[in-house]
Amino acid sequence: MPGLSPAFVALRVIELADDPGGEFAGKLLADLGADVVKIEPPGGVPGRSIGPFADGRDGEPDAGLHFWTYNTSKRSVVLDDTSLDGRRLRDELIATADVLIMSWTPRQLAQHGLDFDSLQAEVPGLVILSVTPFGLTGPWAEYGSSDLTALAAGGLLNLCGYDDHSIPPIRPGGNQGYMVAASFAHCGVLLALIERRRSGLGQLVDVSMHEAIAVSGELANPYWFYPKALVQRQTARHAQPVSTQPACFKCGDDVWVYFALMLSDTKAWAATVAWMDELDLAADLVEEKYSDLAYRQQEFAHIQGLIEVFFLMQDAQTAYHEGQRRGLPIGPLLALEDLPDDEHLVARDYFVPIYLPTDEQRSAKFPGSPYRFSSFTSGPARPPRLGEHTDAVIEDLVSRKAVQDA
Amino acid sequence: MESQWEARRPRPRRGPLAGVRVADFCWMGVGSVATRLLADYGAEVIKIENRKRLDTPRKLPIYRDEVRSYGDEDANPDPNKGGLFNNYCRNKLGVTIDMSVPEGHALAVELIRHSSVVTENFAPGVMERWGLTYDFLSSLVPDIIYGRMSGYGHSGPHHHYRSYGPVIQAVCGLTFISGLPDREASGWGLSYMDNQAAYYNSAALLMAILHREVTGEGSEIDVSAVEAGVSLVGPDLLDVTVNGRPTRRPGFPRGNRLEYPDAAPHGVYPALGTDRWVAIAVFDELEWQRFVLAIGEPAWTADLRFATQASRFANQDALDEYISNWTRTQDAHEIMRILQTVAVTAAAVQNPQDLTDHDPQIAERGTFFELDHPVIGPALFEGLPMQLSRTEADIWRSAPLLGEDNDYVFGDILGIDEDRRRELAATGVI
Numbered sequence: 001m002p003g004l005s006p007a008f009v010a011l012r013v014i015e016l017a018d019d020p021g022g023e024f025a026g027k028l029l030a031d032l033g034a035d036v037v038k039i040e041p042p043g044g045v046p047g048r049s050i051g052p053f054a055d056g057r058d059g060e061p062d063a064g065l066h067f068w069t070y071n072t073s074k075r076s077v078v079l080d081d082t083s084l085d086g087r088r089l090r091d092e093l094i095a096t097a098d099v100l101i102m103s104w105t106p107r108q109l110a111q112h113g114l115d116f117d118s119l120q121a122e123v124p125g126l127v128i129l130s131v132t133p134f135g136l137t138g139p140w141a142e143y144g145s146s147d148l149t150a151l152a153a154g155g156l157l158n159l160c161g162y163d164d165h166s167i168p169p170i171r172p173g174g175n176q177g178y179m180v181a182a183s184f185a186h187c188g189v190l191l192a193l194i195e196r197r198r199s200g201l202g203q204l205v206d207v208s209m210h211e212a213i214a215v216s217g218e219l220a221n222p223y224w225f226y227p228k229a230l231v232q233r234q235t236a237r238h239a240q241p242v243s244t245q246p247a248c249f250k251c252g253d254d255v256w257v258y259f260a261l262m263l264s265d266t267k268a269w270a271a272t273v274a275w276m277d278e279l280d281l282a283a284d285l286v287e288e289k290y291s292d293l294a295y296r297q298q299e300f301a302h303i304q305g306l307i308e309v310f311f312l313m314q315d316a317q318t319a320y321h322e323g324q325r326r327g328l329p330i331g332p333l334l335a336l337e338d339l340p341d342d343e344h345l346v347a348r349d350y351f352v353p354i355y356l357p358t359d360e361q362r363s364a365k366f367p368g369s370p371y372r373f374s375s376f377t378s379g380p381a382r383p384p385r386l387g388e389h390t391d392a393v394i395e396d397l398v399s400r401k402a403v404q405d406a
Numbered sequence: 407m408e409s410q411w412e413a414r415r416p417r418p419r420r421g422p423l424a425g426v427r428v429a430d431f432c433w434m435g436v437g438s439v440a441t442r443l444l445a446d447y448g449a450e451v452i453k454i455e456n457r458k459r460l461d462t463p464r465k466l467p468i469y470r471d472e473v474r475s476y477g478d479e480d481a482n483p484d485p486n487k488g489g490l491f492n493n494y495c496r497n498k499l500g501v502t503i504d505m506s507v508p509e510g511h512a513l514a515v516e517l518i519r520h521s522s523v524v525t526e527n528f529a530p531g532v533m534e535r536w537g538l539t540y541d542f543l544s545s546l547v548p549d550i551i552y553g554r555m556s557g558y559g560h561s562g563p564h565h566h567y568r569s570y571g572p573v574i575q576a577v578c579g580l581t582f583i584s585g586l587p588d589r590e591a592s593g594w595g596l597s598y599m600d601n602q603a604a605y606y607n608s609a610a611l612l613m614a615i616l617h618r619e620v621t622g623e624g625s626e627i628d629v630s631a632v633e634a635g636v637s638l639v640g641p642d643l644l645d646v647t648v649n650g651r652p653t654r655r656p657g658f659p660r661g662n663r664l665e666y667p668d669a670a671p672h673g674v675y676p677a678l679g680t681d682r683w684v685a686i687a688v689f690d691e692l693e694w695q696r697f698v699l700a701i702g703e704p705a706w707t708a709d710l711r712f713a714t715q716a717s718r719f720a721n722q723d724a725l726d727e728y729i730s731n732w733t734r735t736q737d738a739h740e741i742m743r744i745l746q747t748v749a750v751t752a753a754a755v756q757n758p759q760d761l762t763d764h765d766p767q768i769a770e771r772g773t774f775f776e777l778d779h780p781v782i783g784p785a786l787f788e789g790l791p792m793q794l795s796r797t798e799a800d801i802w803r804s805a806p807l808l809g810e811d812n813d814y815v816f817g818d819i820l821g822i823d824e825d826r827r828r829e830l831a832a833t834g835v836i
Contacts, residue, residue, distance in 0.1 A: 005613075007620035032613065051666035052645045065644040066666060120795075135793070138770040144751035148662060148672065152685035153742075153753035155761050157674070159595030160584070165681050168674035169755055170592040171662050173583030174640030181791075183605035188792040190612035191447055195422035195797050197619050204795040211773045211791030214761050218435070218571075218596040219468065219490070221774075224758035225786040226489035227473040231758075232681075236581060236593035237572065241473055247572065248590060256590065258576040264479070324567045331573035333582045333591055336643050337652045339636055344564040350633055356648070365647040370634040371610040372559075374540065374626040376617055 004033035005376035011193075013037065014097040015074065016090075016112075018045040020147075020175050021209055022103035022131040023070040024182035025189065029099070030073035031369060032378045036101075037393055038074045039090060041081070044386045047071075054358050062357045062385045072354070072366065072380035077394075078387035081112055092397060095123050098202075099189060102130045105142050116204055126202040127192040131185045135208030145209065150177035154213025159220055159231065159239040163246075169233060180216050181209035245304055248333070255316035256333040259323065261307065263296045271326045272307075281310045340365050357385045410780065413803075416499055416814045420800040421448025426615065429514070429521040430454060430498065433461040435571070435597060436631065437527030437555055438494035439604030444523075444611060445497035446790060446799045452499045452521070452815055454514065455808060457834070463491035464808070470782055485808045486781040492805040496777060496787055500806025501815045502836050505536055509835045514538075516820050519546045523611065527555035530565050540626040549624040551614045555607045559630030569631070571597020578635025583642060583653060586661040602638060603631035641666070668719040671697075674755060675730050677738035683755040684738040686729065686745065691715055696748045701732055739764070762786065779804040812836050 011034035015026040023038075023045075030036035038045075049059065050066040057063035077093070080086040094100055100119070104112065116128055130136055133145030148171050151157040156177070161169040188205040196202055215221070223229045223241060231239035237247040237260060247260040261272060273290070276282035283306055289295050296303065311319055316332040323330035334342070340351055351365040369378040418424070426449040430441050438453075438461075445451040455461055460483070467474035468489040474480075485491075501517075504510040514536075518524055524543055526533050533539070533554075543550045554560060557569030572594065575581045581593035607629050614625040636643070645651045653659075662673045662685075669689045677684045688694050694715070698707045706712075706728045711721040718725055733741055738754035745752035754760065761768055768774065771793070774786045782804070790799055816822045816836065830836045 005617045005621070007617045008613075010620075028609070049667070050641075052641060052649065052651070054644075054648050065648060066641045068644055069641045134767055135771055135791075138767045140746075140767040143746045143753075144749055145753075146669075146687040146689070146751050148664075148674070148687050149685045149751050149753035152674065152683075152755045153765075155756050155758060156596070156598075157685065158755050158757045161592050161595070162586075167586070168662065168676070168683050170585060171674075172580065172592075172594055172598070173642070173659055174580065174638055176580075176598070176638065179638050179640075180602070180605075183602060183609065184791050186609045187443055187605060187612060188794065190609060190616060191422050191797065192794060194612065194616050194619065195794075197616075198422075199796075201796065203797060205792055206795070207792040208767075208771060208773075209791075210767060211771060211789075214765075214768060214773055215788035215791055216598075216601045217758070218598070218601060220596065221758045221761070221786075221788055222468045222489045222493050224762060225493070226468050226470045226782075228471070229473045231595075233595045236585075236591050237595070238597070239595035248593075250590075258572050258581065260572065324564070327568060329568040329570055329573050331569065331576035333576045333593075334579050335582050335653045336579045336639060336646045337654065339579055339643070340647060344558060344562045345633070345636070347562040348559060348630070348633070350636065351647075364644070367637045367639075367643060368633070370606055370629065370637040371613070372628040373610070373614060373617070375614075375621075375623045376625070 002374065002376050008032035008034045011035065011099060012097050013099040013101060014039060014094050015101040017101045017103035017131060018047065019103045020047070020070045020178035021181035021185065022101050022129070023047065024179060025129060025131060025185035026074060026101045027070055027072050027380075028182070028186045029189070031380050036074040037093065037389070038071065038076050038384065039093065040076055040078050040386060042078055048386065054356060057358060060358070068357070068383045071383045074384055075389035075393065076384035076387055077390045079390070087113055089394070093393070094119065094126070096397065096400060097126060099127045099129060099193070102128065103132060105132055106136055107142055120202065120204065124201055125196065127189060127196065128202065128204045129185055129189045129207070130204065131181050131207045132209065134210045136206045140210070147171070147175045147177045150209050150213060154210050155217050155220060156213050159217060159233055161233045162235045163243070165233075177209055177213055180212045181207055184212045245300060249308055249311035251311050251314060251316040251319055253315040257311060257316050257319050257330055258333065259328070259330045263300060264293055268328060269296070271328055275322065275326055276306070276310050279310065279313060281306065281313060352379055354380060354382050357383055410778065414780075414810070416811060417802070419448040419450055422797055423447045423449035423615070426450070426523060427521040428452060428523040428525055429518045431524070431526040431528065431533070432555070434463070434527065435494070435600035436603045436607065437525060438463065439601060440553070440555060440607035440611070441498065441525055442494060442496065443608040446801065447797070448800050449523070450499065451497070452501055452517065452811070453495060453806065454517070455500060455502050456504060457502050457808065458504065460485050461491060463494055464488045466490050470785070484781070489782065489785065492779055492782055492785055493787060495805035497801060497803060498806060499811040499815060500809060501812050502809040504835055507835055509830065511536060513816065513820070513830075513836070515546065517815070518543060520819055522547060522549070523551045523553065523615070525553040525555070525611070529568070530556055530560050544624060549618055549622060551611065551618060551624050552626045553607060553611050553614070554627060555603065555629050555631075557631050559633065560628045571600040574599040574603070574631045574635055578632050579639045579643070580635055583639060583659050585659050587657045587659060591659070599631050599635050603629065603634050606634045663722060668715060670715065670718040670722050671725050671729050673726055673729075675726070675733040677733050677741060677754070678736055682738050684733055684741045685753050685755060687751040689751070693750055694718070697745065697750045700744055700748045700750060704732070775801065777801070777804040780807060809836065
């Protein structure tokens with residue numbers, strides 16, 4: 001079993017980011033073994049007051065599951081950067097860092113007395129990772145944002161919702177606007193760190209959540225760039241220039257499965273009919289006339305009706321594994337409570353037990369590392385309590401200065 | 407014409423990854439998007455294709471000036487016409503190899519010997535069938551990085567399951583948590599996890615490269631799209647594992663409303679025009695007061711039901727109806743402008759036409775850029791949403807034509823002479 005990579009263990013990161021985009025990027029570095037020191041204002045970053053909370057401890061800064069999700073493996077230092085002493089301490093900490101993670105707009109940076117140009121001049125090796133709603137430049141740089149409005153402006157929201165267009169587009173769950181920004185932030189900081197090995201110099205990595213979303217719509221932009229077609233949203237399946245048949249089916253146990261039958265795929269058609277026939281639910285689909293694609297297309301409402309009945313006659317797990325056994329790409333719409341017991345995730349030891357910040361005698365499962373390397377490891381450790389490491393980090397700073405002065 | 411081909415000739419690349427050569431067996435969406443980022447930043451990514459089994463994005467009918475739906479493929483597609491392939495494979499070199507014949511297999515091995523990264527996203531087992539295991543690759547190149555991208559990962563009881571974006575999104579929970587309360591999921595209108603798994607794979611390759619630079623060690627990488635998806639579902643997952651609170655419960659998922667924090671109004675409202683919408687998110691008392699002023703202080707805003715954050719949150723049905731009556735007579739972008747001017751969080755629900763033709767932020771930041779292509783002509787590309795102050799992306803060429811760089815790669819890199827190359831082409835090996 002390999003250990004953490006020296007490449008990341010040696011990294012010192014100061015994080016002032018206070019929204020999930022920057023925080024998740026910091027978490028990804030921290031889970032690799034980097035020393036990510038999160039600087040928080042007295043009372044904690046805003047994310048500490050967002051629920052849900054552990055064990056009904058509503059409002060307690062150390063008990064927020066939102067905070068835990070985006071801040072595993074970090075250390076927490078509280079300092080007040082509105083005071084002169086606090087600000088000096090903050091700047092001294094930044095001077096010790098390889099990477100600084102920010103999420104403030106230019107106006108917020110100025111309010112907090114931070115200027116990237118002078119920082120770069122003072123600490124030439126520093127990589128500044130800025131993850132903001134719109135990027136640090138441009139006419140919308142100071143616009144307010146949230147996960148919902150970011151997904152709206154970036155175009156992803158336009159793709160998601162129901163066939164019924166009297167219903168507005170619906171935001172997918174889990175703060176994905178921030179998550180897309182975090183993914184690019186992670187790539188950007190790694191590129192800057194690789195470049196720094198050659199030049200010895202840091203640089204500013206300016207990530208825009210708006211643009212990250214705008215380039216992540218898969219088919220939507222190419223459909224506009226090439227045939228000038230605008231895709232239309234459809235219930236739980238690809239937005240398309242023209243409508244396609246529903247792809248989610250309800251099973252007998254009230255769990256849905258995703259199963260998109262491409263009528264033009266001869267192999268999938270044969271496999272589906274054989275499967276239905278085995279349960280005596282294929283009806284007339286076994287007849288020769290259905291081998292003709294044009295006939296299948298003409299009869300697609302009838303076919304769809306039979307498939308609906310077919311899935312209602314079994315439970316979702318049976319349909320999932322039996323369909324996959326037959327080579328058909330099918331998946332159940334798992335609820336989150338299904339995940340920790342999923343036999344595949346269990347076999348791969350995906351979830352990691354972590355002792356809770358609120359109760360070190362008790363552990364709960366956290367999502368583990370999404371990537372596995374043969375030569376080093378990655379994985380979450382306990383999120384920090386508010387200010388848990390203030391003393392240790394300041395003592396360390398003092399001894400660093402003593403070494404410097406000596 | 408001469409000069410166009412001249413400009414397409416392979417040249418030394420610039421950027422942090424200059425000098426990294428990738429033998430890229432990737433295809434479809436995830437793999438191609440993953441290695442695109444490496445190519446953008448200077449890696450020499452050599453895409454290995456099979457003439458007998460064209461990469462799907464070459465065949466998907468996203469053609470210039472010709473509207474076809476996703477499933478409506480041309481029976482005999484021009485492999486150089488596909489817009490999606492162009493979008494995914496810019497800045498990469500393209501070669502063709504028939505892996506099923508011994509000469510083809512030997513060529514691939516030789517190319518790997520000249521590379522420092524190998525990438526693939528076939529169904530598990532395909533590379534093994536060709537003998538291209540990590541053990542074998544590291545016998546050729548001791549510090550090789552072997553990036554393996556799949557739906558379920560390379561171990562575990564479901565590792566061989568077939569998947570694509572929507573199946574991954576279903577199995578990792580992302581679809582279930584997306585929709586209006588107490589009805590079927592609305593989920594995702596795209597293969598979100600194709601993009602996210604691709605970005606995770608790009609990052610994993612970069613991590614392995616950084617690790618190698620520091621330690622000299624190579625790596626085999628196993629990224630499962632399902633696991634990447636689970637890592638993205640957010641705080642509701644800990645609500646399950648810490649609090650035991652199931653997501654199969656009345657009132658879940660939350661549609662466009664937030665439960666944490668108790669923002670209100672928080673929704674998507676109809677605007678002027680067909681299927682045009684605007685998102686508005688008001689998080690606190692001050693923002694609400696600015697919102698009320700911006701919409702002209704109509705009488706209903708004084709309703710006691712809307713007096714506090716908590717009461718607005720409790721009375722969202724009524725609140726949303728009033729707001730919809732205000733929004734539906736106005737242009738979505740105008741609403742965005744009016745509200746953002748007074749620091750109220752709002753955004754038009756933009757479509758790709760808005761992004762391309764009207765969005766001043768995209769225009770100013772140059773997010774989309776144009777490159778010429780010999781068959782398709784000039785086309786727009788989805789660029790990079792991050793700007794590095796000292797390191798520009800090295801954007802030099804649109805996607806390769808099928809086998810476009812066979813001469814350069816097999817000749818200049820592998821040193822195979824012209825007669826032999828002609829023979830390999832004539833016998834269908836390349």
